[in-house]
Amino acid sequence: MDETKKPTLLQPRELIGDLGLGVVGDGVTIGALIARRRQRVDAQRIVLRRGQRLFGEDAQHAGVQRYQLQAAPRISGLSLGGCFFHAHIFGARIFDIHALILAQSSRQRGDTVTPMQLTPLTGTFGADVRGVDLSAADDTCLDALRAALDEHHVLAVRDQNLEIDTFEAMARRLGAFGETPFITAIDGHPDVLRVLREAHESGPLFGSGWHSDWSFQQRPPSATLLYAVEVPESGGDTAFANGQAAYDALSPAMQDMLGGLNAVHSARRSYGPSGTFGRNDPDAGMDIHGGEEALATQLHPLVRTHAATGRKSLFVNEVYTIGLEGMSRNESAPLLRFLFEHVTQVAFTCRVRWEPGTLTIWDNRVVQHFAIDDYTGHRREMLRITLAGEQPR
């Protein structure tokens, strides 16, 4: 790098009102990134630097290959043209740049809010989120959260302190609520479920099978929010499998074939009269009441296109997908078995280990999930809200 252009490193507290992208911390500059190529850069080492244009000469020099500006600019005096972006430098994704912009926003308000920090859970998807209080989040923060969900598909937002009312209020700001069939909601909160297993229970565990929430509905929920009130010290994790990564890994020939198929979804295996939860168990912590209406079927494209990102994913799951349109059971069963196993292979999964106060948000259009039944003798209590979704296409 030309010495005359070498950026002066600034301390974060000097950055109020500054524009542009720079890098501080342990002496790392954009120029130095060139030498350290595939290194992942974290939020603490990327800050806004006075007088440097965002994707100007320095950024090109550093080999920025791709970036997305997401969410509307809301921060006065910030000329980035957006308040959230992801950049790749030599293929290494830089996370959390938005967090610094949020940090500037909170400085402008005079608060001392810690920037939101995202830490990937795996090499493919899922992220831990820290440094954000969702009960007091502003619109910029929620925009950043939505964008992060599109990017990571599963967000485990740590250290929240939500009551039913505050949980409901923050969820409502993310979108309209979906419809909840078969399970009695919390009194006075028709859209909030208590996902509860008492220590003495030994019956089937709610959610313990790979599924995408309510995929048998005409418009299945876009996202689910699950908030941990009480969790066992160990066990009771939730596993997720990524239908986009699974789709991308298929051969073009297989993708073409699947792209023309519709899958048949139904709640019957879980909530039909002879399904897992077909008969109400008065001793269970959750009031689940199946019935004849669970026998209904709903067709959805087997490969769906995400309404926000345009990416394709396999939209099948072993709990609710019962067949393929126009095929006999003998024809569809082996193909579905292959797909169920393909999507849920370890390389396409991540796992959230809960702590009290963790709020996990997942995108049902991309991932399916599985509540792991390994904590018999311990109590686990969660609050759950689904957000309304569109008809899959």
Ligand SMILES: O=C(O)CCC(=O)C(=O)O
């Ligand atoms: O309890 C869990 O970990 C997941 C529950 C579940 O499957 C759901 O809320 O859809």
